[in-house]
Amino acid sequence: MPVSKTLTYPSARHASQLYCAAEDNLARAEKILGVRLVTRDDWLKLDGPAETVARAEEFFSLLNTGRAQGLAYRTPDFLRLLDLYARDDGTALRSLINDPVVIATRRKSIVPKTLGQKLYLQAIQRNPVVFGIGPAGTGKTYLAMAAAISALLKNQVQRIILTRPAVEAGETLGFLPGDLREKILPYLRPLYDALHDMLDAADVTALSEKGVIEIAPLAYMRGRTLANAYIILDEAQNTTPEQMMMFLTRLGDESRMIVTGDITQIDLPRAKVSGLVQAPRILRNIPGIDFHHFTPADVVRHPLVQKILEAYEQAKNGEPNGPHA
Incomplete structure (x- = not known):
């Protein structure tokens, strides 16, 4: 039996933010949720069978709860969360929203956008050593950086050390022009970018000069x-x-490690085995070491990135180190 339900919000802006003020998003939600959606000003009306209206009401209620926690929705986020809700009976989205993990940094509070990201952050909170393994765009490094900065701001650690292998230079940086900082900057730029997203530029400079934040090749x-x-x-x-x-x-003592990487993007010579490929086999049974594997469903870049990753996954030819980029 058809029913109607009207959801009312504090303002028209508040209501429109839930679906990113995009009529196409409402059309997508209508198709996925099996209801008719009409919105005006500060309300959203749901029409359809009682069961589907109840599910649609829960979906928008969860979005509203997430918004109150600090989630700022863009169209890719809305579509991703809609697909997540439709993938099962809503369990994954309820878990993501109703049991939040919030990482506070100086410039912003960071909330996981996928269930995989949330489980990753929970693993980081519980274990001294965590491996985050998965495709590009899943937030592996960004979330690790957020956890590190939050711990520093809470005085849980005295310093942050960020490193990555400068494999393109074979870690023999002497032939490159400039001083040490200029030599290594191209390889460490993504780490600096993440730092500046979470701390004021003056803080990054001051903490780097004091050695509280150190960025160096492996x-x-x-x-x-x-x-x-x-x-x-x-x-x-x-x-x-x-x-x-x-x-x-x-x-x-009193240190924590996070190791991140994508085993489909190995730049080592083909004869060499990746340490990230080997580590899970050797270390999987050691308490305090956790391995979190992201999937294309955790990608938080443009929705096409997820489809690209899925296509490459299907075409993977089974090389032991994965395809080389």
């Missing part, structure tokens, strides 16, 4: 013990097993 970690620090190894698919072991054994 080769510079050799021979050190890193205590009371948050240590992130990015692009770990480009480490050899020897480099991975060297990095992991730098772990000191």
Whole structure:
């Protein structure tokens, strides 16, 4: 039996933000949820069978709850969450929204946008060593950086160390022009970009000058013990097993490590095994080490990126180190 339900919000702007003020998004929601949607000013009216209207009401209620927690929706986010809700009986989206994980940094609060991102952050909170493995655009490095900055601001650690292998230069940077900073900057630029998204530029400069935030190639970690620090190894698919072991054994007292990488984007010579491919087989049974695997469903870039990744996954030819970029 058809029913109608009208959802009312504090303002017209508040209502339109839930579907990104895009009529196409409402049309998509109508098709997925099986209801008719009409919106005017500060209200959204749902018409359809009682069961589907109840589901649609829950979906928009969850969006509203997420918005109150700090989620700012763009059209890709709306479509992603709509598909997530439609994928099962709503369990995944309810879990994502109703049990929030919020990472506070100086410039913004960061909320996971997918269930995979949330489980990743929960693993980071529980374990001293976490591996985040998965395709580009899933937030592996960004969320790791957010967790590190939040821990620093709460005085849970005294410093942050960010590193990645400069594999394109073979970690022999001497032939490149400029001083050390100029030599390594092209390889570490993505880490700086994430820092500036979460901290004011003056804070990044001051903390870097004081050594509270250190960004360096992986080769510079050799021979050190890193205590009371948050240590992130990015692009770990480009480490050899020897480099991975060297990095992991730098772990000191009161420190935490996050290792991120995409095993489909290995730049090592084909004869070399990736340390990120090997690590899960060797370390999987050690308490305190957690392996989180992202999927294309966790991609938070343009929706086409997810489809591109899925297409490449289907075409993968089974090379032990994955296709080389």
